[in-house]
Amino acid sequence: MTSELARPATQVPATDVVADAIGRRYSAGFVTDIESESLPPGLDEDVVRAISARKNEPEWMTQWRLAAYRHWLTMTPPHWAKLEIAPIDFQAISYFSRPKNRPKSLDEVDPKLLETYEKLGVPLHERARLAGVAVDAVFDSVSVGTTFRKELAEAGVIFCSMSEAVREHPDIVRKYLGTVVPTGDNYFAALNSAVFSDGSFVFVPKGVRCPMELSTYFRINARDTGQFERTLLIAEEGASVSYLEGCTAPMRDENQLHAAVVELVALDDASIKYSTVQNWYPGDENGVGGIFNFVTKRGDCRGARSKISWTQVETGSAITWKYPSCVLRGDDSTGEFNSVALTHHRQQADTGTKMIHIGRNTKSKIISKGISAGRGQNTYRGLVKIEKGADGARNYTQCDSLLIGKKCGAHTFPYIEVKHPGAIVEHEATTSKISDDQLFYCRSRGIAEEDAVSMIVDGFCKQVFRELPMEFAVEAKKLLEVSLEGAIG
């Protein structure tokens, strides 16, 4: 029995053959034949209004979106990252797509859709019950079903799609939405604010320890659509929650845009653990196709002694641009960032974190592991900022790069801004290469080359995998193995 998300499914159809032929098996690359209803490509105020209308949103939400859209029009895409991005035609994207037969409950979900999730190993339906993981699955733009709703409700936890939250819990949404990532925060966040289609909403009330792991599964299926999910997660005083998201997309020659925003709010003594296993389609070995993964994720340690921990395993996407950050506002709050980012073939990643120390005795820890293979380019970019009032602030950063082959690149851009003379900021960085000697040594003991590579990579990532919920750690390891196929020789 499995309970993993984004797993490299073993029973996947014909796409496997193609993928094998190109030396990298992207086993989540199938297309589900399901009727969908999409808005025509293009973006203007009417489209924003249409999205809002289709979701039966209240007027304040529509206005919020329009304000974001108008702000977006004044902005230009960021170019500071070490990425080569072909120009994106924002008018060629469809901003809304959803399966046609809209389900009213999980039992009414199109069986083909459920089959898709089953192929991917998502424990929806009964399997979820066995696995003990509550899943909210987002297919293209809408959320198709949330398991375990009742059990969670008994504990007082709200776990539903963002659309539902806007309708059913408008007060909470209004109170927190956009308070961590303002609508005009950056180009892609502004775009997301205008057109976000769905996402997850989690609210853990005061004193409640969420009784199970929560997880969301994202999948882009329709052609020429973007996915703009918006996730908001709030842990009230003394609450705690662990949340995991997994992502895949079919293989297509066109680039598809994924611009998500995730906001976390932790009040006094609350703790949030947010894990991501990102396996969007990376494009083929020549860099054709693949997802543009431009994501803004930020957590606000608003309360004293609160804790937010980000863990990410990024193996997919043609281009990844994301910096899950922590604003350490509350005294004695703690931020953590644990990351494994892998780039193979022509993949590019510019990823890292920002730790903003504002409160007293705030602590942050950054562990970043970058793996580059093929012609992959992997950049760590991180900011540690200690504000004037942050007495006793402390940061530890460890930034390791592993190179496989001769044509890849690893880059590190640590930014450190310290405005408090008493702050302690440590930064350690290493770069290593899997050497021929290491591989021969393994082989001379009977271990085949590819197994040797994944063993060394696994050893390199162990520190981060330890932070993942156990069943996902196993999955992440497998995912790296699959992603590195053909990296040697």
Add this chain to the structure above:
Amino acid sequence: MLKIENLHVRVAGKEILKGLTLDVGAGEVHAIMGPNGAGKSTLGNVLAGREGYEITEGSVTYNGRNLLELEPEQRAAEGVFLAFQYPVEIPGVNNTYFLKAAMNAQRKHRGEGELDSMQFLKLVREKLRVLHISDDLMNRAVNAGFSGGEKKRNEIFQMALLEPKLAILDETDSGLDIDAMKMVADGVNAMRSPERGFVVITHYQRLLDYIVPDFVHVLVDGRIVESGDKSLALKLEEHGYAWIAERRLAGAA
């Protein structure tokens, strides 16, 4: 079990082995001695299958099969083991995990069932006890931060665990103090058996006081120029490699 005939090997365009012939039977211990640069390590690397060695002539047969056709990992699974002169560090990979992966890969190749963690650990403890190795070696990353002596012990430990049919020790004694060398020798001696062959490559006779060979070969300039029993090693110790060169000159005259 191992038959090397007229082996010629080039490394980076330069001929290193120039017609080496050697026959190792099961149950025998062969010592290969020779001055620096004679081709001793090349022999070990060629047998284990390292890349970058071009075989221009000759053959190597192992239990009736052409050894040179096999990939390094196949050779390992077929029972060939090379104890490295310079064992490689693999940071981040736990030694126990590494050995279990190696053992199970070999077992799988041979069509034997894989060992589970319990079975494997039991075996590890048994071998550790025999070799008097402390188990903290097992909890560290493969050779990472090991002292020279620890690395060599680890090689012998791996050999004891993997139980090869043909073990090649490449200057395992170099850089070891007398206690460590005794430990290495004890490990080898404990494994001597009628089914197992050893090729012990060494620069000094010293190791052969502890591992008493059945045959001693002197490798000079890519060829075995002299073979004999253990007394040959003692003569070498006494007269040095120059003595061999003189004898060859005399023979040629």
